[in-house]
Amino acid sequence: MTAASMMAWWDALLSGSQGGTLLTIVLMAVITVVSRSFFFISGAEWTLPRWAQRGLQYAPMAALSAVVIPELVMTQGVFIHTVLDARLYGAVAGAAYFFWRKGGGNAVLGTIVCGMAVYLPLHIGLGW
Amino acid sequence: MMGAAPGIAAWGLMTGVAMVKSGMGTLDALTMALLVFAGSSQLAAIPLFIAGAPMWVILVTAFCVNLRFVVFSAHMRGYLMHLPRWQRLVTGYFTADLTYVLFVRRHPLPAQDADGRAVQMAYLAGNACINWLSWVSASLLGVALANFIPGAWGLGFAGVLALTGILCSLASSRLRWVAGAVAGAVAVAAYALPLKLNILAAIGVAVLLCMALESRPAFAPKEAP
Numbered sequence: 111m112t113a114a115s116m117m118a119w120w121d122a123l124l125s126g127s128q129g130g131t132l133l134t135i136v137l138m139a140v141i142t143v144v145s146r147s148f149f150f151i152s153g154a155e156w157t158l159p160r161w162a163q164r165g166l167q168y169a170p171m172a173a174l175s176a177v178v179i180p181e182l183v184m185t186q187g188v189f190i191h192t193v194l195d196a197r198l199y200g201a202v203a204g205a206a207y208f209f210w211r212k213g214g215g216n217a218v219l220g221t222i223v224c225g226m227a228v229y230l231p232l233h234i235g236l237g238w
Numbered sequence: 239m240m241g242a243a244p245g246i247a248a249w250g251l252m253t254g255v256a257m258v259k260s261g262m263g264t265l266d267a268l269t270m271a272l273l274v275f276a277g278s279s280q281l282a283a284i285p286l287f288i289a290g291a292p293m294w295v296i297l298v299t300a301f302c303v304n305l306r307f308v309v310f311s312a313h314m315r316g317y318l319m320h321l322p323r324w325q326r327l328v329t330g331y332f333t334a335d336l337t338y339v340l341f342v343r344r345h346p347l348p349a350q351d352a353d354g355r356a357v358q359m360a361y362l363a364g365n366a367c368i369n370w371l372s373w374v375s376a377s378l379l380g381v382a383l384a385n386f387i388p389g390a391w392g393l394g395f396a397g398v399l400a401l402t403g404i405l406c407s408l409a410s411s412r413l414r415w416v417a418g419a420v421a422g423a424v425a426v427a428a429y430a431l432p433l434k435l436n437i438l439a440a441i442g443v444a445v446l447l448c449m450a451l452e453s454r455p456a457f458a459p460k461e462a463p
Contacts, residue, residue: 130293131263131266131287132266132269133293134283134287134293134296134297135266135269135270135273135274136273137293137297138270138273138274138276138279138280138283138296138297138300139273139274139275141279141297141300141301141304142274142275142276142279142304142307142331143327143330143331144301145301145304145305145307145308145311146304146307146310146311146330146331146333146334147311147326147327147329147330147331148307148308148311148312149308149311149312149314149315150311150314150315150318150319150326150330151323151326151327151330153319153323161449164449164452165445165449166305166308166309167309167414168413168414168417168444168445168448168449169302169305169441169445170302170303170304170305170306170408171405171408171409171414171417171418171421171444172302172417172418172420172421172440172441172444172445173282173299173302173303173305173421173437173441174278174282174303174401174404174405174408174418175405175417175418175419175421175422175425175440175444176421176422176424176425176436176437176440176441176444177282177285177286177299177303177401177425177437178398178401178402178405178422179421179422179423179425179426180422180425180426180429180436181285181398182398183426184426184429187429187430189426196392197395197398200395200399201398201399201402204399204402204403205402205406208402208403208406208407209406213406213407217403217406217407218249218400218403218404218407219248219249219403220403221399221400221402221403221406222248222249222252222396222399222400222403225395225396225399225402226395226396226399229392229395229399230391230392233391233392233395234391234392
């Protein structure tokens with residue numbers, strides 16, 4: 111690695127990701143491998159500390175919620191001041207379908223279809 | 239697996255459309271569809287890419303969204319340790335949610351002899367192939383078709399709905415509901431933080447709070463962790 115490429119890499123790491131989008135995507139693929147192989151990368155016998163195992167079960171829920179909720183209730187960084195927003199009804203309809211089906215079958219697909227069926231008419235038709 | 243393939247494909251298609259519709263370049267979306275091969279972490283990363291979040295925040299978020307796979311890998315260890323390391327890593331890469339769920343349902347216990355292992359690995363490989371083909375081909379189709387769909391339709395919202403569905407599937411205990419609610423609230427309240435640090439703050443606060451609440455009788459787990 112040359113000094114210049116080191117600098118570019120460091121820049122991408124610290125500042126905006128635009129310059130390093132490709133690198134970020136490649137590293138995301140590495141994360142796919144590492145997370146899916148986590149406990150069989152090493153041949154040695156070892157276990158995760160207990161506190162980490164406990165924390166682990168809440169992290170996925172927290173991470174997804176932290177991404178999803180702002181996408182539903184904020185517009186350009188500001189909390190919405192109206193309930194006339196198609197995203198709210200779409201998400202509620204999707205979640206309602208999921209729990210109605212108790213998560214069985216292709217419930218995630220149903221969540222998308224049901225949510226879009228509510229979202230699109232409100233968004234395109236009424237401009238919400 | 240054949241029965242589930244249309245569902246996987248439809249979700250892949252929507253992920254492909256969502257990636258482009260939320261403003262990713264076509265080349266980036268194609269690379270992502272081909273390499274990353276993890277729908278939920280792709281969808282979670284998109285808003286961060288668009289906001290120009292730094293790489294490490296995107297990677298930490300992707301890893302946290304992928305943490306369920308870490309749990310799966312502990313389960314898969316017994317089935318795979320007979321393979322050399324590089325084969326284990328390749329197998330790990332291709333073992334997505336549905337592949338794992340179907341595999342351990344068909345084979346509840348690791349095989350004890352070479353023949354049994356061959357049968358299990360064949361099932362896993364066939365499963366993974368169908369899953370990979372339907373996901374990747376549909377994602378690529380979605381990326382290609384997205385350019386012919388007007389942005390005003392808001393089809394990128396399908397990505398948010400897919401994440402909502404996964405979120406619902408994770409909400410299996412009272413404390414996980416708490417984790418979701420707290421993380422969502424913190425992420426909104428701390429939205430003004432630079433570098434999308436609101437996501438990391440939300441994960442940190444939610445996880446610590448849930449670990450502190452675990453010992454309360456009201457939150458006693460109904461299922462083994």
